Amino acid sequence: MAPTSETLTAERILEATEEVLRRHGPAKATVVDVARALGVSHGSVYRHFRTKAVLREAVTKRWLDRTSERLAGIVSDGSGPEERLRAWLAALFAAKRHKAGDDPELFATYTVLTDENGTAVGEHIADLTSQLTRIIAAGAGSGIFTAPDPAAAARAVFHATGRFHDPCYAREWTAPGIDEEFTAVVDLLIRGLGAPR
Template sequence: MAPTSETLTAERILEATEEVLRRHGPAKATVVDVARALGVSHGSVYRHFRTKAALREAVTKRWLDRTSVELSGIVAADRDPEARLRDWLTTLFAAKRRKAGDDPELFATYTVLTGENGTVVGEHIADLTAQLTRIVEAGVQSGTFAATTDPGATARALFHATGRFHDPCYAREWEEPGIEADFTAVMDLVVRGLRP
């Protein structure tokens, strides 16, 4: 293989892996395909990711982290907790819809990969519910939300109550007529339920 002019980094490998997955799908994409796309030997890829499973796990985590990062800015904002909660839920729904609608092949691929990587998905959900917990805590402290002895349990309930709008198993429904009205109705209901 011809040497590349750029330094081989984990990030470059993950970018190439995503492109290979887009082209070949999860069943046919191999580490050799990734190495070929980078112009390096497959051993070079294995120096960064010890196994194919580790590479697939890392690319899945990277994909999920994009949503977490986008949402974390909303959590950190110094605004009314109810407005933050509404923005957070709206942004989560929009991010998931964008992923499913803009690149359906890659979304289908990642649906397979997330099924393989339960630990990564569990960590992602834990991160999202931790973000929601911080919003709930801010709401309780400001008096915007009713007092609760367990903000984490409230956050998990919020996450599950809105699952239709972010769980990939509902992706087919996200483009149906009326989905926006359904989302707004559920969001209004959960927000009203949090008020004192």
């Protein structure tokens, strides 16, 4: 193997792993393939990620974190809680739809990996519901929402909108009328959270 001129970092390994997964899929991608793509020995990869399972979990977490990071900015963007809630839910749907539509092979690969990596998925869902909790708590604090338990309300909103972000529904995300259905669900949730006038 030719020595690489760049320092081998965890981030470079994760980038190469994503490319290998895109090319070979999760069933055939190996640590040796990742090492070959980087021009290093597989032992060099194992120095950063001690097992193939750890590497796959790290690449899954990285993929999920991209969505969380995009949404985090909406949580504290300064607009009203209702606008933030609408924007956050729309951004989540757009991010998931973008991943499924723009790179279907990689999306299918990550769907398999997320099934393997319950810890990464659980942390991702906890982060998303925490973001929702902050939006709903701000709305309750300002009297716009009625939510005695913002965390429970956040979990309910997350589950109620599952059709628009859970990968098992990805085939429906391009169906005619899906945007109108999404808007109808969000409108209903906003009305349900609304404080009595």
